[in-house]
Amino acid sequence: MNDRQLTIRETDWGFHLIVKKDTSTNNSNLLDRIILITELCKEKEKNKILYETASTTRKITMTKIFRAAQLLEELKGWHIKIAVLAPHLHDHENTPFMETTAINRAINLKYFETKKKALEWLKVKE
Numbered sequence: 001m002n003d004r005q006l007t008i009r010e011t012d013w014g015f016h017l018i019v020k021k022d023t024s025t026n027n028s029n030l031l032d033r034i035i036l037i038t039e040l041c042k043e044k045e046k047n048k049i050l051y052e053t054a055s056t057t058r059k060i061t062m063t064k065i066f067r068a069a070q071l072l073e074e075l076k077g078w079h080i081k082i083a084v085l086a087p088h089l090h091d092h093e094n095t096p097f098m099e100t101t102a103i104n105r106a107i108n109l110k111y112f113e114t115k116k117k118a119l120e121w122l123k124v125k126e
Contacts, residue, residue: 006033008040013124014048015040041080048122052085052115082109083118 009016015037041047082102095111102109112118 008036010040010044010046011124013122014046014050015044016050017052019051019053037082047080048124049080049082050085050115050118050122051082080107081122082107083122084109084111085115085118086111087113 005020007018007020009018017033017037037049037051041049099109099111110121112121
């Protein structure tokens with residue numbers, strides 16, 4: 001996948017994915033990003049992800065949210081944790097739905113307003 005809107009940094013605890021400013025997470029790139037994340041986690045045997053999307057827009061249908069959760073569900077038993085750093089989406093109307101959909105599929109996903117809180121939840125140090 002060649003996603004020029006995404007920077008990936010491997011850390012000692014997992015992966016830090018940074019979506020470039022003023023871009024969009026949408027139906028066409030969401031599933032590619034989920035596949036990339038799952039492949040990286042499996043290959044490197046890491047299970048913590050900080051997905052930083054501080055000024056992007058989210059244009060995702062409910063169908064794609066379910067499909068993304070199904071792809072992440074393939075990591076069951078991996079105990080994956082995904083902290084989404086998105087202050088502008090923290091209180092968005094779809095955020096609780098996305099968190100619940102993930103949790104129902106044994107994926108620990110949570111949205112955060114600050115990087116400090118996200119890293120604390122992941123139980124890692126920067």
